[in-house]
Amino acid sequence: MNIADIILELDDELNILSLEYEGKAAEFFKPSFDMYTGMNILDILVMDTERLAGTVDWRDKTFSYRMMDCGKEKSFLFLKQIDKRMTMLEKSLDEMDCGIQIYDKDARIVYINKDSxxxxxxxxxxxxxxxxxxxFDLDVQDYSTTLTVLDTKKPVMHRCDTFRVNGKIxxxxxxxxxxxxxxxxxxxxxKEWDRSAVKKSYEYMEKVQQGIMDFISCNTEIARENKIYFDNIVGESRKLKDALNLAKRVSVQDCNVLIYGETGTGKELFAQSIHNESRRKGKKFVPLNCAAIPENLIEGILFGTEKGAFTGSxxxxxxxYQADGGTIFxxxxxxxxxxxxxxxxxxxxxGKFRPVGSQELIETDVRIISSCNEEPFSSSIRKDLLYRLSTIIVEVPPLRDRKSDIESLVMYFSDKLSPRYNNRIETIDSEVIDYLxxxxxxxxxxxxxxxxxxALNVxxxxxxxxxxIPKHVMTGQVEEEKKSIGFFEDSIYDSELSYMVEKFEDMVIRKVLERxxxxxxxxxxxxxxKRQSLQYRIRKYGIIL
Incomplete structure (x- = not known):
């Protein structure tokens, strides 16, 4: 990255004494620009000579310029063509959340971004x-990351540099x-990071982590005070009973359990019930929603941290550690x-874990109950981990597969919520049950x-x-019925059979995916x-998930 494409030497009256070209600029500019030698710069360029830097147009090209007065009745004008791609690059580097500095092989500054x-x-x-x-006021090379890299020709990672700029350390x-x-x-x-900003960032992370830990601790106490047992899980459908019977059988064992079910099916109720009917029921049940925790915090939350592991820890x-002897979900x-x-x-x-930043291994006796909201063996869970956690897999059915339980669930939720809203469902219109x-x-x-x-509110x-029933539910059901199998415009029956079959397949796949x-x-x-066959059809019909 050259400092300039063209360097013009000027006399005290701003006449051009000579032109020099940097790098490949000679190929593009020298043949047509040398003719200006001896001419006054103000006869060629429209520029304010009082300004030491700016932009100027010359021969259908736009340049950035810098003036440098060297005394002895001589000055230099540095011109660099403005390249849109380079402008985009510099703007992009300015958006980075760290300082960026670029040096040439002689340790001269080529570029410094806004944050630096x-x-x-x-x-x-x-x-x-x-x-x-x-x-930068540097005494010796050892205190400069840049000079060290130029000397060793090797990267340097995460080194602290202390230096003075304009009298400030x-x-x-x-x-x-x-x-x-x-x-x-x-x-x-x-790349550089302000140490004070890094410290503030870690302090913020500590507060977030502590907030999460407090929330988990609160939920643990709530779970302990409001214990959930299998009898609290409402429903008589065959699929639900099968899941409950399996969960009851494994609760008295001490194996790891994986609970599989869609979002909103009640997987945590199963997990709490398994814990509360196990030999570990006198110890803590500690839940953690892995999707809600930032990746850079989850290790410290699970295993703990030691002071000094990172700034502010x-x-x-x-x-x-908290769940020792109990269950972690x-x-x-x-x-x-x-x-x-x-x-x-x-x-x-x-059976051991190491807190972040510690050399000590701590033994743990914890039963792990886990859950996932997609088919376990096709999910992103590592297979070796899955085999360890899925001694038993309990599949919780979705509500659409246990619609016979809807009426009893409505009454259960009414009883649960009635103290809060001072209202209660006494009867349910048959039209509501049919609709639900x-x-x-x-x-x-x-x-x-x-x-x-x-409903209790209205x-x-x-x-x-x-x-x-909420309006969005009514609207959603109407749209669902419109897309139901067999719903075609009359005009489609004038088409070829292959086209009608494809339209029908497209409609069925969209419906099943949405469900x-x-x-x-x-x-x-x-x-x-097969999953691969469905993926092919999704691409074929342009279905956006």
């Missing part, structure tokens, strides 16, 4: 082209790498990163609870009628085809 100027207090200074030590965390072109080191690119116990395990899954697998295999049994229930039991809650005589929350694995199973 802010960190170093160089917002209004012209530093491009200057040697590093002219800008700064400490930054730096990472840098050599820029190698054709086997030669042509420069260095450096404190000694904190993790959930595995990892909800939506399929949302956990593969890296974190490998660490969890090690804990399960060894036709509905496709994308949100499962949780959605039904919200519908009952809505009804006033104890009867649950059709006009007490299964766009879960490809579950939809393929419902259709009786």
């Amino acid at each position: 100027r802010r960190i170093s207090g160089l917002e209004n200074e012209d530093v491009e082209g200057k040697y590093i030590a002219e800008v 700064l400490t930054t965390t730096n990472s840098a790498a050599p820029i190698i072109i054709d086997g030669e080191v042509e420069g260095v690119v450096l 404190e000694n904190k116990t993790g959930l595995f 990892l909800d939506e395990l399929n949302s956990m990163s593969l890296n974190m899954q490998s660490k969890l697998l090690r804990v399960i295999q060894d 049994k036709k509905y496709h229930w994308p949100g499962n039991v949780r959605e039904l609870e919200h519908i009952v809650e809505y 009804m006033d005589d104890g009867e649950f009628r059709i006009d007490h 299964n929350d766009n879960n490809i694995t579950v939809a393929a199973k419902s259709l009786g085809i």
